[in-house]
Amino acid sequence: MKNSHIIPAFYLERFARPSVRGPNNPGRVWVYEKGEQPDDRATSVQGRENGYFAYVRPDGTVEETFETVLAKRESECNEVLELARSPIYRWPSGSEEKLAFYATLLFRRATQQRTFSESNWQKVIEDVRQAAADPEYVRQTAADITLKRGIPVTEDILRNAISAWIEKAIQPRSTRNSFISDLLELVEFGAAELLKKRPWRILRPPDGMEFVTSDNPLVTFVPLGNGVLHPGYGFRRPDADAVFPLAPDACLLMGNAWNVPQSLDKAATDNLNDVLVSICDRYVYSKTLSRTIQEHVDMYGGDRRYGVNAFMPLGIKLPQVRQFLRTHFGLD
Numbered sequence: 001m002k003n004s005h006i007i008p009a010f011y012l013e014r015f016a017r018p019s020v021r022g023p024n025n026p027g028r029v030w031v032y033e034k035g036e037q038p039d040d041r042a043t044s045v046q047g048r049e050n051g052y053f054a055y056v057r058p059d060g061t062v063e064e065t066f067e068t069v070l071a072k073r074e075s076e077c078n079e080v081l082e083l084a085r086s087p088i089y090r091w092p093s094g095s096e097e098k099l100a101f102y103a104t105l106l107f108r109r110a111t112q113q114r115t116f117s118e119s120n121w122q123k124v125i126e127d128v129r130q131a132a133a134d135p136e137y138v139r140q141t142a143a144d145i146t147l148k149r150g151i152p153v154t155e156d157i158l159r160n161a162i163s164a165w166i167e168k169a170i171q172p173r174s175t176r177n178s179f180i181s182d183l184l185e186l187v188e189f190g191a192a193e194l195l196k197k198r199p200w201r202i203l204r205p206p207d208g209m210e211f212v213t214s215d216n217p218l219v220t221f222v223p224l225g226n227g228v229l230h231p232g233y234g235f236r237r238p239d240a241d242a243v244f245p246l247a248p249d250a251c252l253l254m255g256n257a258w259n260v261p262q263s264l265d266k267a268a269t270d271n272l273n274d275v276l277v278s279i280c281d282r283y284v285y286s287k288t289l290s291r292t293i294q295e296h297v298d299m300y301g302g303d304r305r306y307g308v309n310a311f312m313p314l315g316i317k318l319p320q321v322r323q324f325l326r327t328h329f330g331l332d
Helices: 009-013 065-075 078-083 095-108 111-132 135-149 155-169 172-181 183-195 266-278 291-300 321-328
Strands: 003-005 028-033 039-042 048-050 200-203 219-225 228-231 241-247 250-254 283-286
Touching (some): 009 078, 028 291, 111 135, 172 183
Antiparallel strands (some): 028 039, 219 241
8 A cells, every 4th residue: 555644745844954865855854752752754754654545445445546636735735835934925816725725634634633533433333333222213213214215114124224334334444434535525624714714924933943843733722811822622713723833933823812923932932832742643843853842742742632632512513323314314
């Protein structure tokens, strides 16, 4: 299977030092992981996994054209990603849409999101299994299908149909396919929400400091006052800003909740880096080796997890699986 970049090498190159082997070789970044010593790695090898975007067909064969689709969409955004850090960049028409898509793509394809998707898929399977074991639900649904379609559907037929779906759903390939199948749809939705967060500003760190990035580089947060930033909110929340690091000297801020100047002081830069560190999945990256970043990664790197204690759908009434099944069978 193809060796896929979870975090694009082109993005990591924005935070890299030139290779001592020459300009045609991949750059180098410092990689931090909780409980480990920082490691100096090439951007070409960091954040790779075989078959990360592979789709498994029903016959067991692997379809990897989605990797090519994503690579094409990423390349369309590369110029904006590289130039947006410049203070003289004029943001031509369509550039904001490209950058919003790119940032949301990195958010949705991150390993935290895949873990979240897999967890939700297992919950759906368990809810469907409980529905199939509920005699009253099966009896009523079978009777309703019989009435609506005019053909006899017994409780055993319905129960067997649900069991057959479960047998397919519990296969590892079904979990992976669920993550892949709606990836671009979720990216388009998230990008549209990011474009609503105004204004967009490029933040700058003070002299001698840098922005870091991570394997989960698009982060939302709510300012709590006294410089405290609380990460992990939905894109639709009006008082939640979003940040996306573009380079060690540039970070895109989307929204107006965090009232700071474009040139940050040390405290604000530390707070922003801490947000990025706290919601990483596993890795944090920097251009320059930093003992402070290492200490902060060890203290609370990855403490915020999507679907666990961040990005929770509070206040949203999600459809119940039992109602979803009735809709699947053509019932109201």
